[in-house]
Amino acid sequence: MDILNYTDDHKKFREDLRAFLAKEVNPFIPQWEKDHIVPKEVWRKMGEAGFLCTAQAKEFGGHGKDFLYSVIVCEETSRTGFTGLTASLHSDIVVPYIETFGTLEQKKKYIPKCTSGECISAVAMTEPDHGSDLASMTTIFEEDGDHYIINGTKTFISNGINCGLVVVAARDPRADNPYQAISMFIVEDGTPGFGRGKHLEKMGWHSQDTAELFFSKCRIPKANLLGQLGGGFIILMEKLQQERLVCAIGAVCAAEQVVEKVIEYCKNTKEPSGKPISKNQGTQFALVEMATEAKLGRVFVDKLIADHMEKKAVVVEVSMAKYWTTDLAKRTVDRAMDIVGDPGYLEAFGLARGFRDVRVMPIFAGTNEIMKRIAAGFMGL
Ligand SMILES: Cc1cc2nc3c(=O)[nH]c(=O)nc-3n(C[C@H](O)[C@H](O)[C@H](O)COP(=O)(O)OP(=O)(O)OC[C@H]3O[C@@H](n4cnc5c(N)ncnc54)[C@H](O)[C@@H]3O)c2cc1C
Structure with a gap:
C-alpha cells in the first residue's frame, strides 16, 4: 500500500509541472549553468502557472493546497537534476516564515508577490565566521525611533542575487541570553544600506545565485520585524x-x-x-x-x-x-x-x-x- 494518497488532482498537477519544466526549464539548463543564474522571468512563469506558494492560504494570495503539492514541486524540480531553480526553498522554507509569523499586513503585502514569482525570497542566517552556531552571529540590530538599523554581513545566501526580499536573522547586542537575542526581519530589495556582494563561485549549484549580503546601517521600518522581538530562535x-x-x-x-x-x-x-x-x-x-x-x-x-x-x-x-x-x-x-x-x-x-x-x-x-x-x-x- 502506498504511504501517500495522491488524488487525481495531485497527479494532474504533477503532469502539468513536468510538462512546464520540460518546456521552460530543461532546454535552458546548460546556458543557465554557464551564466551562473536563472533569469527572474522563469520564476514569474512558474508563478503564473501556479507552481509557487502552493501551500500558502488563498486569503493571503497563495493557492491553499495541501503539503503534497509542495512535495510534488520538490520532487519534480529535483527530477530535472537541476538545482538552480530553488522553488522549494522559496515556497516551503522562506515564505512559510512570513505566513506563520508575519502580521496580516506583511502577509497581504508579500505573499501574493511571492506566489506570482514577482518577488523571489531568501533567508539569511549564515555569516562568514558563523554557520552552525547561530547564537554567536555578529549581525546586529538596534532600535532608532520607528526603525531598526541592521549592521552585518551574511554569506552563502541562496537566491542572494535575484531575491526581492530576504528574511534576515540579527542579534540584539545588549541581550544577555543568546537564545532570546535573535530577531528576524524582512528586508526588501532597494532598502538603503542593503547591498549584495559577488555571486559566489562554487563547486556545484552553478546557476544558483548564492551570494554575500551586506547590511550597512540598513534602515527598515519597525513594521518589518517578523514575529516577536527576540523570538528569532x-x-x-x-x-x-x-x-x-x-x-x-x-x-x-x-x-x-x-x-x-x-x-x-x-x-x-x-x-x-x-x-x-x-x-x-x-x-x-x-x-x-x-x-x-x-x-x-x-x-x-x-x-x-x-x-x-x-x-x-x-x-x-x-x-x-x-x-x-x-x-x-x-x-x-x-x-x-x-x-x-x-x-x-x-x-x-x-x-x-x-x-x-x-x-x-x-x-x-x-x-x-x-x-x-x-x-x-x-x-x-
Ligand atoms: C550552496 C549553499 C547554499 C546555502 N544557502 C544558505 C541560505 O540560503 N541561507 C543561509 O543562511 N545559509 C545558507 N548556506 C549555509 C549553510 O547553511 C551552512 O553551510 C551550514 O550552516 C554549515 O555552516 P558552516 O559550513 O559554516 O559550518 P560550521 O558550522 O563552521 O561547521 C564546520 C564543521 O564543524 C562541524 N560542527 C560544527 N558544530 C558542531 C557541533 N556542535 N558538533 C559537531 N560538529 C560540529 C560541522 O558539522 C562541520 O563539519 C548555504 C551553504 C551552501 C554551501
Missing part, C-alpha cells in the same frame, strides 16, 4: 522540521533519478561481445544495492511526509532522514560514476553536474554532524 526552530524534510525529499529524488539513469545506461550499453553490461553479475549487485537504498530512503521520507502532514513532531526522525538521505544521494552518484566510467565524466551525460551538486547536501540546511547531534540529544545520549 523560536521562529527558526519551529520551521526546521519542514526545512529538513524538504531537503530529504530532494535528496531521495536525486538518488532515484541517478539510479534510473544508470540502470537505463547499463541495459542499453553493450560489451564488445554484444552482451548488455547490466548482465554482469558485479554490475547487477551494485545496481540492486543502489535501487534498494533508494527505496529505503523513499519509504522513510514518505512516512515522514505523512507524519508531517498529520502535524506530528518528527524533528528527530527528520534530522536522521536529512543526514541519511543526503549521504545516500552522495554515495549513489559516486557509485554511478564508477559504473558508467568515461561517459559519465562528460558534462553531456548528466551525471557530472549531479556529482557536483549533491556534494553540498550533507553540508547545508544544518550539517549532517549537527543532524546527528540533534538526534543524539533527543535520544538522551
Whole structure:
C-alpha cells in the first residue's frame, strides 16, 4: 500500500509541472549553468502557472493546497537534476516564515508577490565566521525611533542575487541570553544600506545565485520585524522540521533519478561481445544495492511526509532522514560514476553536474554532524 494518497488532482498537477519544466526549464539548463543564474522571468512563469506558494492560504494570495503539492514541486524540480531553480526553498522554507509569523499586513503585502514569482525570497542566517552556531552571529540590530538599523554581513545566501526580499536573522547586542537575542526581519530589495556582494563561485549549484549580503546601517521600518522581538530562535526552530524534510525529499529524488539513469545506461550499453553490461553479475549487485537504498530512503521520507502532514513532531526522525538521505544521494552518484566510467565524466551525460551538486547536501540546511547531534540529544545520549 502506498504511504501517500495522491488524488487525481495531485497527479494532474504533477503532469502539468513536468510538462512546464520540460518546456521552460530543461532546454535552458546548460546556458543557465554557464551564466551562473536563472533569469527572474522563469520564476514569474512558474508563478503564473501556479507552481509557487502552493501551500500558502488563498486569503493571503497563495493557492491553499495541501503539503503534497509542495512535495510534488520538490520532487519534480529535483527530477530535472537541476538545482538552480530553488522553488522549494522559496515556497516551503522562506515564505512559510512570513505566513506563520508575519502580521496580516506583511502577509497581504508579500505573499501574493511571492506566489506570482514577482518577488523571489531568501533567508539569511549564515555569516562568514558563523554557520552552525547561530547564537554567536555578529549581525546586529538596534532600535532608532520607528526603525531598526541592521549592521552585518551574511554569506552563502541562496537566491542572494535575484531575491526581492530576504528574511534576515540579527542579534540584539545588549541581550544577555543568546537564545532570546535573535530577531528576524524582512528586508526588501532597494532598502538603503542593503547591498549584495559577488555571486559566489562554487563547486556545484552553478546557476544558483548564492551570494554575500551586506547590511550597512540598513534602515527598515519597525513594521518589518517578523514575529516577536527576540523570538528569532523560536521562529527558526519551529520551521526546521519542514526545512529538513524538504531537503530529504530532494535528496531521495536525486538518488532515484541517478539510479534510473544508470540502470537505463547499463541495459542499453553493450560489451564488445554484444552482451548488455547490466548482465554482469558485479554490475547487477551494485545496481540492486543502489535501487534498494533508494527505496529505503523513499519509504522513510514518505512516512515522514505523512507524519508531517498529520502535524506530528518528527524533528528527530527528520534530522536522521536529512543526514541519511543526503549521504545516500552522495554515495549513489559516486557509485554511478564508477559504473558508467568515461561517459559519465562528460558534462553531456548528466551525471557530472549531479556529482557536483549533491556534494553540498550533507553540508547545508544544518550539517549532517549537527543532524546527528540533534538526534543524539533527543535520544538522551
Ligand atoms: C550552496 C549553499 C547554499 C546555502 N544557502 C544558505 C541560505 O540560503 N541561507 C543561509 O543562511 N545559509 C545558507 N548556506 C549555509 C549553510 O547553511 C551552512 O553551510 C551550514 O550552516 C554549515 O555552516 P558552516 O559550513 O559554516 O559550518 P560550521 O558550522 O563552521 O561547521 C564546520 C564543521 O564543524 C562541524 N560542527 C560544527 N558544530 C558542531 C557541533 N556542535 N558538533 C559537531 N560538529 C560540529 C560541522 O558539522 C562541520 O563539519 C548555504 C551553504 C551552501 C554551501
